[in-house]
Amino acid sequence: MATSVKVYGPPISTAVSRVLACLHEKEVPYQLIPVNMAKGEHKKPEYLKIQPFGQVPAFEDEGFALFESRSICRYICEKYAKQGNKGLYGENPLAKASIDQWIEAESHGFGPPSSVLVFQLAFAPRMKLKQDQGAIRQNGEKLKKVLDVYEERLGESRFLAGDEFTLADLSHLPNTHYLVNSTDMGELFTERDNVGRWWSEISSRESWQKVVEMQKPA
């Protein structure tokens, strides 16, 4: 069966994996097209045509090109609303607004410090780059403050936007996975009862387990 959906980029990229998890939740078949970042493929003119910032992922559906993982996820949820996990982006405007609110919180509160920590602690050593201890300390403190808010929130509701798993929770999977599995920051999640319980639930979803498999070296 020919599939019109194409995702460009390596599964180990946090932003690429966000899109893959969403495609799995919505049961949308896709083609994963490798981008050789070590060879600078993402900065070449042909790639810049579909992603002018030279980043991954890029995405195409029936020839229509999009980028920015969170907008790709929203697009997938709206275009394929009737299949897979129907409630992933809410089934009414109020549910959607609540989900958007927590995607923004992930985007602006959780994302920036956790991204720095993922890079510093999980990727820099692999790439033989020197770690910035100051940045690690500072962003660790920021992340703790965010997780304190999450701890309270997840004591009131099962998932971030309500009692069902949504795109808001999914958005957190990529960075948290690295922090819990590839660094010693995992305790920040596991030592908080509600956050720990939430992480355990969302990371054991089949859609995410499939991504984890794809991230393993061939």
Add this chain to the structure above:
Amino acid sequence: MVLKLHGLSVSTNTARVVACLHEKDVDFELVPVDLFARGNKEPSFLAKNPFGQIPVLEDGGITLFESRAITSYVAEKFKETGTDLIRHESFDEAALVKVWTEVESQQYHPAICPIIYEFFGKPVQGLEPDQAVIDANLEKLEKVLNVYEAKLSSTKYLAGDFYSLADLHHFPYTFYFMKTTWGSVISDRPHVKAWWDDITSRPALKKVAEGMTFGENQ
């Protein structure tokens, strides 16, 4: 029932929502939050936004935080009135609006926000702006603006030949940025400058600007 927006007219993120409400011709009540008296850390406010930040929107039974989630909600709820900010009649155009609102969120905002904080935020706390931080972020911002210059030479606005939420979201921080000494990074790029001049001539944005007096008459 009139919408209630908790925030301050000088605040960038509040202004983002106010701009959207004006574009949609939606009535609202602005409820001031006294940040200097730490009103945003009072339990009654934290009950509305556990992150203790402005703005917060109350619409009947729903309470929302995160300015970009609020604008998205307002643009969709009132899609039949005022300016069409989300291109709700064209699925493809709507998807492109989502891409470029994410670009503002993920590429533009992280570069411009620290500059605004150093230039405006630090002095009111009696602190010296850190020129190294400003310089590093100006460099990032210029790289983003190079992409914008190319894009805006092929389309009149960011998501296409139509004004949208993607353009609106740039207004508050860029408005303050143009009061710094580095406004030339915008005005030296002809297509970016034309775009900025165009959007700031909109009545809705002129109205918001009237309240954005931070840094004046201290």
